[in-house]
Amino acid sequence: MLRFIIRRVVIIIPMLVxxxxxxxxxxxxxxxxxxxxxxxxxxxxxxxxxxKYGLNKPWYVQYGKxxxxxxxxxxxxxxxxxxQSVSQILWRGLPVSAAxxxxxxxxxxxxxxSTGALSxxxxxxxxxxxxxxxxxxxxxxxxxxxxxxxxxxxSLTLFWFPPALWDGFPSRSLVLPxxxxxxxxxxxxxxxxxxxxxxxxxSDYIRTARAKGLSEGQVVMRHALRGSLLPVVSFSGPExxxxxTGTVVVEKVFALPGLGNYFINACFNRDExxxxxxxxxxxxxxxxxxxLVDIAYGFIDPRIRYS
Amino acid sequence: xxxxxRLAIPMTDESSAANEVIEGSxxxxxxRRRLLRNKLAVFGMVAVMxxxxxxxxxxxxxxxxxxxxxxxxxxxxxxxxxxxxxxGPAGQFSWAHPMGTDNAGRDILARVLSGGQISLMxxxxxTLVSLVIGVSYGAFAGYLGGRIDxxxxxxxxxxxxLPYVIIVIVLLALLPAKTxxxxxxxxxxxxxxxxWLNMARIVRGQIISLKNQEFVLAARATGVSTxxxxxxxxxxxxxxxVIVYTTLTIPTIMLSExxxxxxxxxxxxxRVSWGSLAAEGAQNLAVYPWQLIFPGLxxxxxLFSLNFLGDGLRDALDPQMRKD
Numbered sequence: 001m002l003r004f005i006i007r008r009v010v011i012i013i014p015m016l017v018x019x020x021x022x023x024x025x026x027x028x029x030x031x032x033x034x035x036x037x038x039x040x041x042x043x044x045x046x047x048x049x050x051x052k053y054g055l056n057k058p059w060y061v062q063y064g065k066x067x068x069x070x071x072x073x074x075x076x077x078x079x080x081x082x083x084q085s086v087s088q089i090l091w092r093g094l095p096v097s098a099a100x101x102x103x104x105x106x107x108x109x110x111x112x113x114s115t116g117a118l119s120x121x122x123x124x125x126x127x128x129x130x131x132x133x134x135x136x137x138x139x140x141x142x143x144x145x146x147x148x149x150x151x152x153x154x155s156l157t158l159f160w161f162p163p164a165l166w167d168g169f170p171s172r173s174l175v176l177p178x179x180x181x182x183x184x185x186x187x188x189x190x191x192x193x194x195x196x197x198x199x200x201x202x203s204d205y206i207r208t209a210r211a212k213g214l215s216e217g218q219v220v221m222r223h224a225l226r227g228s229l230l231p232v233v234s235f236s237g238p239e240x241x242x243x244x245t246g247t248v249v250v251e252k253v254f255a256l257p258g259l260g261n262y263f264i265n266a267c268f269n270r271d272e273x274x275x276x277x278x279x280x281x282x283x284x285x286x287x288x289x290x291x292l293v294d295i296a297y298g299f300i301d302p303r304i305r306y307s
Numbered sequence: 308x309x310x311x312x313r314l315a316i317p318m319t320d321e322s323s324a325a326n327e328v329i330e331g332s333x334x335x336x337x338x339r340r341r342l343l344r345n346k347l348a349v350f351g352m353v354a355v356m357x358x359x360x361x362x363x364x365x366x367x368x369x370x371x372x373x374x375x376x377x378x379x380x381x382x383x384x385x386x387x388x389x390x391x392x393x394x395g396p397a398g399q400f401s402w403a404h405p406m407g408t409d410n411a412g413r414d415i416l417a418r419v420l421s422g423g424q425i426s427l428m429x430x431x432x433x434t435l436v437s438l439v440i441g442v443s444y445g446a447f448a449g450y451l452g453g454r455i456d457x458x459x460x461x462x463x464x465x466x467x468x469l470p471y472v473i474i475v476i477v478l479l480a481l482l483p484a485k486t487x488x489x490x491x492x493x494x495x496x497x498x499x500x501x502x503w504l505n506m507a508r509i510v511r512g513q514i515i516s517l518k519n520q521e522f523v524l525a526a527r528a529t530g531v532s533t534x535x536x537x538x539x540x541x542x543x544x545x546x547x548x549v550i551v552y553t554t555l556t557i558p559t560i561m562l563s564e565x566x567x568x569x570x571x572x573x574x575x576x577x578r579v580s581w582g583s584l585a586a587e588g589a590q591n592l593a594v595y596p597w598q599l600i601f602p603g604l605x606x607x608x609x610l611f612s613l614n615f616l617g618d619g620l621r622d623a624l625d626p627q628m629r630k631d
Contacts, residue, residue: 015465022474026481136618140611142562144569144582145603148589152596248476249566253589263473264570267480279473 005295012287019283020070020276024063027272066276075277080269086277089262094281097247097258099169103178105236105243108185113232115186116193117225123198131190138187147180147253164255177254181247189232196228203227236293338547341623348619354612358605362423369417409598410591418579419602425580426606429494429573430561436499437560438553441506446537446545448507449514460511463504471501472563479572487578494573498560509552513545547624554617558610565606581606 041049050056057065069075075086115135119128154176155163161172200206201224209219248260255261259278266274342348408414448459475497517523518541526536542549565582567573569589574580581602588599 011465019474023477026474026477029481136611136614137607140558140614141607142565142569142582142585142603142610144566144589145585145599145607148585148592148599149603152592152599156593249569252570264476264480267477270481275477279477282473 008291016283020280023276023279024066027275070280076273078271078274080271086273090281093259093262096166096256100177101243101247104181107182108189112186112189113193116190117197120194120197135187135190138183143180144249144253146183150176150180166256177250181250192231192235193228196231197224200224200227233293233296338623342619345619347615351612351615355616358609359427362420362427365420366417415601418584419605422579422581422584425574425578426561429564430557432495433498433560434553434556436495437503437506441503442510445507445510446514446542449511450518450537463507467504490575498563502556506552509548510545513548514541517541517544551621551624554620558613
């Protein structure tokens, strides 16, 4: 187990190097740079700025600096937001993205698992059919369509929630973004829980549990649900990437000052340090989550051994 | 259905040679029967066909009948404003724009249909790219086995945990293609190249379970070359899961394309796709809600139908994989 974890942690490092290098190469390969904009700077000023940010050094020095910076988790200063370090911007955007993402995921877990379990227990009833059709609908409506539609109904017609912008963590402005983001996860989790549960309910150990006289409630809560959560857990890791892209869209739709919004703007602005900082940060998050999921797997399913 | 029967031809050829006399119930015939019994899957199939057909021939017919193409802005400047669905310039009932017009006076129906063309094309070609890469990679890894298999699958594992969407966003934002065709090619390659991993895993699993059977041994004994064994004997037998996974990949890729176009990274004006139409619609949401609603719902209906069709195919082709 420990060796498994160590090996997985160690492999994260070369993968980060790959992602960061790939991003850096793309930034450099792209025609133009941060200083080719509408407002052309005077040659002397641009030279001074390049000097300041180390952009006049040979490419290998700059590449080495990028990797060194990443190793120290300090990505230097943003080119666009003058005088602000990338870390400052990351720490400003992260709470917003995290608040939306985590609340969406919690909503999805609660609603998804209970709907899925209920559908499985009442298989082929109207509850099952209608919730599974709804789940399919949730998978099929893109979140950038769902978000504006929710705004249209709940902000522009009913005036319950603000249509955009951010008022801090526990506030009404969280509701619509979190709901928009959670829709697809509710659907996936409900479907996964349902299929997992249906499979488990037919397995031998459930028969054993029933045979030894447990009540149906105990069978479901203690044995079946635990087994059927496996697919949900394994889904959570890879799909965290989804959560990140989801927040990119949701932050754009609701004009939230989160990481996703900064990331897209940085890409359009050619803000090299900020792009690399955010890419590195998101990659670390995704890789770390994948690892956590693999470890959590072993705790939930005692049959899994790490070799 | 057409897809299945076409793909089924090599299979039935081989098996009919083996048992001329007894007309057994083949896997594909059983699958067709099971699929046609599944109402939701049939609904999905019909809806997919209708939307696809409308997108393919619709824009041409529409510009012939009403003169509105996806990019035609009315010359009369008094008409360059958004009309609600089924309304004419004076607010009277009119058949001219069943989905209304956008804020530049362009017919939304024409734009939705043209957008469908691009969205379908990107989704199909990118899926084909991922299909070709995934099937060959998985089949070779599975058939060769041993250390090569280990290495190839380790590479897939590593690629699997890279945060692709982020790289694709960086790629498309920083290297915008010069021509619209180049732009589309970039989309196919980017989307296809990131979505073959699951296919490779599925095909590899299938091949491993097939490769020790007698017919492979027989083929090898008669001196058939390795690529030929893989593509003539093994891959056709693994087609079921491949078809199922392909049908489920199409909506995923369609959604990714729309997501990128929504962010302004995918299809660019003057071309439209469902994603870029939704993006325009979202901007004018408060004033002209129909500009978002029609493209958005068309796309949702398409994805909904494709997903149901994919699920239905899965249940029909592989009853063991049935999720209920």
